Structures are given as structure tokens and as C-alpha cells.
Amino acid sequence: MLKLNLGTLRLQALAGAFFMASVATLAPTVPAWAQGPGPVRGLPDFTELVEQVGPSVVNIRTLEKSRGASPHGGPGDEEMQEFFRRFFGVPLPNGPRQGPRPNRPQDDEQPRGVGSGFILTGDGFIMTNAHVVDGADEVIVTLTDKREFKARIVGADKRTDVAVVKIEATGLPAVKVGDSGRLKVGEWVMAIGSPFGLENSVTAGIVSAKQRDTGDYLPFIQTDVAINPGNSGGPLINMRGEVVGVNSQIYSRSGGYMGIAFAIPMDEAIRVSDQLRATGRVTRGRIGVQIDQVTKEIAESLGLGKAQGALVRGVESGSPAEKAGVEAGDIITRFDGKTVEKASDLPRFVGSVKPGTRAAFTVFRRGASKELTVVIGEAESEKVATRKPAEREEKARPSAAVQLLGLSVSELGEAQKKELKIKGGVKVDAATEGSARAGLREGDVITQVANQEILSVKDFDAVVARLDKSKPVSVLFRRGEWAQYALIRPAR
Secondary structure (H helix, E strand, O other): OOOOOHHHHHHHHHHHHHHHHHHHHHOOOOOHHHOOOOOOOOOOOOHHHHHHHHHHEEEEEEEEEOOOOEOOOOHHHHHHHHHHHHHOOOOOOOOOOEOOOOOOOOOOEEEEEEEEEEEOOOOOEEEEOHHHHOOOOEEEEEOOOOOEEEEEEEEEEOOOOEEEEEOOOOOOOOOEEOOHHHOOOOOEEEEEEOHHHOOOEEEEEEEEEEEEOOOOOOOEEEEOOOOOOOOOOOEEEEOOOEEEEEEEEEOOOOOOOOOOEEEEEHHHHHHHHHHHHHHOOOOOEEOOEEEEEOOHHHHHHHOOOOOOOEEEEEEOOOOHHHHHOOOOOOEEEEEOOEEOOOOOHHHHHHHOOOOOOEEEEEEEEOOEEEEEEEEOEEOOOOOOOOOOOOOOOOOOEOOOHHHHOOEEEEEOOHHHHHHHOOOOOEEEEEEOHHHHHOOOOOOOEEEEEOOEEOOOHHHHHHHHHOOOOOOOEEEEEEEOOEEEEEEEOOOO
């Protein structure tokens, strides 16, 4: 449990008061008549917001049945267990382990974690985070009037971390949903939740960023609102009393709050919750490609103009993308009428399109743009890519021309071509100097050099012989199932 050192807090407060007094003493005196009529602004008053929204915020406790020796700690540390699961992905280090107790049924329900939520509708639909209810055998919702309800999990979407639960009640105070798109950086916002089980705790701060890309499926609202374990699933509220986000994550190097918190934009959360309430699941589009970011150097070397789009590193066999003609090394620059500025834009664009829909998109391939059409498939559960060990092929075949790049290559065997699902290429037997600095290594398979397709060692030597020896060279290569670009700077 969280303990507060009041003595320390008083000391800090006194120190702050002393500092302000000192500053006031040193400040020069300005006559009243010389002071400008500028506006006097104080800190915002959140009391009315708390009275308005507070009754709509709920505490969520989850229980799980005891199944012999528990991997979690005892009932007294469920908050810290939830903290370590969420922010580190591991159980509490050196935490107490609870084995089976004599004369205790093995299916006893044990506290699992705590979180927050808020009432969407007056008839009992409540929004929270998916990680709050994940793995729970029972969900208990406590209202501000201390009434408790067993909740039914309507649905949870791990990709967006949004879940909806239902309690059997009517006449509940529902929140007012706001437009997260209207948020402005620097705007005051407030959070209400149950950090460490402390129900209806209120914290406030400002919006630091609106579309913070953290690598997750959705861009987050970044704030400096104090968020701690137990706040997960609670509302982020603007000064109009509207919920504009769902508090979900923090950034921390120490394990505690460090001034950076992330909330799911409410427009995305509502879109997901509507599907969960209708069908219990979320349907998303997919095309079956693995992507990466396009760097400035790669864009310049390929003649793309600027670093934008999503680099296709791999295409799934039998996927909609393969049927549409997408190749590894393509750069998808537009999808369904929208410009793909960065790689993370593409899954969001594709995911928002209904499966079965035909969508047009643009790829940049070997120096030119190409228009393609794809029939959107339905997203499935994530699959772990596996790589088979590469077979040994022919011995290295050094060439005078390749000394420019520090590469020795050999022909690619038919077995490896079949394994990688490519028409041809050359295998890297040795990478030195510029190629090594660019990240190439033995076993990589080169399929393009300077936007030219490479099917054999003969193609490779011919392209390299025509290179401008003073300019960097772009190389598309495969490493296992993944394709990526490297920029080799020739030796001088």
C-alpha cells in the first residue's frame, strides 16, 4: 500500500514558502500607478467539474479463482501486482508467493487487481481499459454511493486497450462525451480514478501532445496529469466537463509517475466501444504486410523526395497484399485517399476500412509510383513470425566490381528462393567497410541495388559496374522473412 510521509511533505511546502518569500523580498518595488492593466489569471477551479463528473466514475476490482499455487502475491499487494504487470510486463520481483492453503477450496476467488472506469449509459454500460479486466473471473464495480455490482464483460479489445462491462442498474449518471479532436496543446485537463485503490482521487494537468506516437496501434493524448496504478480506465476530462480520453499508460524509468501520462482519444474509444456493445468484438481490416519506417537517407537515395510512407519489409503468403501485387521493398505512400506520412499511419488507415471493401493505394517501386487495388481482409490474432535456418549455398564469389561496396556475393540457391518466395537475388558471403557500416552481414539476400532488380550475380555485377563511385548506393535486402533498405557509402 502507498504510504505518505507527511513530515517530508510539510518540509517541502515550507521550503517552497521560504523561497517565495525570499523572491518577494528581493523583487523591486513598483508603484501602483506604473503597473499595467494586464489581466490577472489564477489557476482553474476544478470543484464544479468534480461535482459534475465524479459520480460517473467507478472503481473496478477484479477477482480470479485460486488454482493451486498462485503466481501473484497475496491480497495485500494486488495494486502493486497490477502496476508491474501493466508497466513492466512482469510480476512483482521477489513478491510473496501464495501456495495452496489447508482446508481452503482450490477455486477460491482471490483479489487480482484494481482499476477505474466511467459510466457510458444510464442503463449500466461502463468503459474501462482492456488490461484492467483481462484474465478476470469476476469483475466488481463500486459506485461513488458505495453500491457494488457484479459486472459482465461485454467485450475487450487489447489492440486499443478498450473494454466495456455491464452492470444491472438504471438511472445511472452517465458522462458527457467530448470531441478529442478539439483538444489544444496546453489546455487544462483533469483525471478521476482509484490510484492504489484510493477511490475518486482527482489530479489535474495540461495536454502535452495530441497525437503522440508510441508505437502502439493508436496515437495517444499525452498529458502531465498524475496517473498511477489504479487510474487505468478512468476518464480524462476537459474544462467543459466532457470526457476526451481514457487514461491508459505512463512513461517511467523508475516505476513511478514521472510527469508523462497517455490517454486513449475518446473518439477512437467510442468507435471501439460501439462495436463491442453491438457484437462483443472489434472487426478491423488487414492487407498482410510487415512494414517499417522510411528514413530520410533511404528516401533521397530512392528518389522519393521526402521521408514518408511505409516500407514493406515482407508480404504474407496468400494475403490481400500479395494478391494485389505488393512486393517487399515497395513503399506505400497513399492508402484509400489518405497520405501515409509515417509507417504507423498505415495500420490505422487499413484497420478503419471494413473487410471486403476494395481500396486503392499507391506504392513507390524502383523509382516510380504505381497504383494498386486491394480487397481488404479481416484482421486476425497476431502471429509470431518464425525463421527457418538458411541453407548453405555456393561459396563466395568475389568480384572486382563489388570491392567498391565491400561486398562478396554468391548465387542464391533454388531452395532459398522458394523459402523466401522471391524470383532471385544474391547472397551476401562477406560484408566489410561501407556495407558493414550500413548494417549488411553474411547471409543477407540482396534483391535490389540502386532501384534495379537483382536476380543473379551477373545482374549484380552489371549494376555495380554502372554505379557512380562518388554517391551512396541504396540496397534492398532480405534477412529471413523481412526486407529492408541499407545505404552503402562507397569506399574512397
